[in-house]
Amino acid sequence: MTIIRMEKDITIYDIARELDLSPTTISRALNDHPAVNKNTKQRIADAAAQMGYRSNLFASNLRKQRTNTIGVIVPRLNSPFMSSVISGMEKMANEAGYNLIISQSLETLQKEMANAKTMFDSRVDGLLVSLSYETDQIEHFENFINRGIPVIFYDRVAEHRDCTSIVIDNLQAAYKATSHLIEQGCRNIVHITGNLKRNVYTDRLKGYKYALVDHDLAYDDANVLINNLSEEAGEQAAKQILDMKTLPDGIFVSNDTCAVSCIKTLKQAGISVPKDMAVVGFNNDTISRVIEPNLTTINYPGQEMGEMAVRVLLLQMNGTEERAPSNTITLRSELIIRDSSLKSKVSPKQRVVLI
């Protein structure tokens, strides 16, 4: 039988013994405490490096009662939007010396609650959440709030007195998108969107509705299709549209994935986009610039949203005890006009509309 010889971990006590100093001084020096002599610091740093010391975060966390860890709960990881968000979060967190623990709810309330519990037990210093489709109560975050652990919602948010939300102006975005379709001559516009439990979809529905009303067009529930905005759902929706007694002349879809598969199906059925039906998507995923015709869409700054979420969280974690004054942070987005919605000529300058 072989015994694998494993290197033993070096502690501050080992360094202390080596340099004939107290563990306290070692600890202070390693944390760059001002009250330690420069030379001593250097000696300690050298010894630490030479001896292969690594700090034990668990001992430190146990003692300090904080973890330098941010929890992220996300509906799904593998969408272009969400991976941009996560990428932004990771970048910011990393710069600030924080770790990220990420888990996905897979759009179910049950997993979201389980994830929240894990995060709680992992004692994250703060939590970033985008809600699942199903979620209709947010009591599972009360634990955090009661103990003063900041919770921030982003994208799919909930109203909570003590929580900041980070969003784009979904209502405005949808309003601008729909108005754009109307300006292009559409008079009968279908809206495809997601579960109305989620703010993003209710707000977009409102924007769609208000735009119609403001342009003296009738709003009709029958023109609103609700699904999960997946590729399959897009195909499905296209078929529903093709079955309508009067075909619409415009479609506003709540994400690009669904919009693109919808366009593909419509084209296969002989519908010309934008001539017969103009289409607008949402998110500005890569596919929007690949589909033909290129998809008019809302540019949703995922990376920025991720960065902002962490930035605000850091402020709340390290700032004063007071709650942040502003409860909602709205990021800028924009309508990017491409060929899928253009029935008339538009100069390149007018192809971006700020929201």
Next chain:
Amino acid sequence: MTIIRMEKDITIYDIARELDLSPTTISRALNDHPAVNKNTKQRIADAAAQMGYRSNLFASNLRKQRTNTIGVIVPRLNSPFMSSVISGMEKMANEAGYNLIISQSLETLQKEMANAKTMFDSRVDGLLVSLSYETDQIEHFENFINRGIPVIFYDRVAEHRDCTSIVIDNLQAAYKATSHLIEQGCRNIVHITGNLKRNVYTDRLKGYKYALVDHDLAYDDANVLINNLSEEAGEQAAKQILDMKTLPDGIFVSNDTCAVSCIKTLKQAGISVPKDMAVVGFNNDTISRVIEPNLTTINYPGQEMGEMAVRVLLLQMNGTEERAPSNTITLRSELIIRDSSLKSKVSPKQRVVLI
């Protein structure tokens, strides 16, 4: 001045006092130790739930010297392939009760080394790595290996006696892709690929080369374009191709992003795909089914790769002290033939080629 009253954490001592038992028994009961009376266990579980107890992972980790955490180092988070991988990892890890700490190297060696250090200091129980473009030495993982912390490479792997690698057969995939182009009548094929420091790209280059040779076609360095496979790089590459003295009749690109932007640029220049140039991509990202013509590509099972990576890691972390016998695990992939490469008719049955 207001004092925010914060709920205090309940410890096993609190429960012990409450039930007039020792902390030891509480600890054992909560960990389902067999030597604790069933009734006592139940009483303790009830009390814990009622008092709102949560275990302190840091104290536990400090004591047990393990963390239930898996570290993941990834070049970039926001690619469709990588987010599938991560999604698979998260799913598996979560099921096994492990947390994931994720960081991105942003394709630089320097960040990769920094990330490795953070992971090391966070005392992850195991590490999953896909190498950055730049990485040309892997000493920064020796720390882990020396202490018996398993390191697994996936996708962009390195040779290491003690580390398992998880890959697809890149050589075969490229061979099949190139052969397919040749079978479609291509005689002058360009290959666009990434940094040859990475196995994935060298192997694909080899597969391309061998396919040419086996079909009695000349290999020419001038037909190999190396770039970072980004959207911009695709545009750039297309321009280079258009400038060639004799235009190629086929292109094999090492990812879909680059292949798609290449096709877009070629089409704008009046080249017909596949008639003038047949194109094959790699990854089977969503865009491959959106571009017109739909892109022939290699289906790369990201989600599965992520799941497999965690599964193997769990085995190594919890299994015997011995190293896993197999050093490389190769996942199945497949060539999916679509219109971008089809100059002749092919029956639907022949549209998928296993690799």
Next chain:
DNA sequence: GTGAAAGCGCTAACAT
């Protein structure tokens, strides 16, 4: 089946 005691490695009061 249960308990007493020690210690994982670190940091923060409180000295000096």
Next chain:
DNA sequence: ATGTTAGCGCTTTCAC
């Protein structure tokens, strides 16, 4: 500028 001491909450001998 440095040291002493205590304790964060848990698990693990060892004892009964």
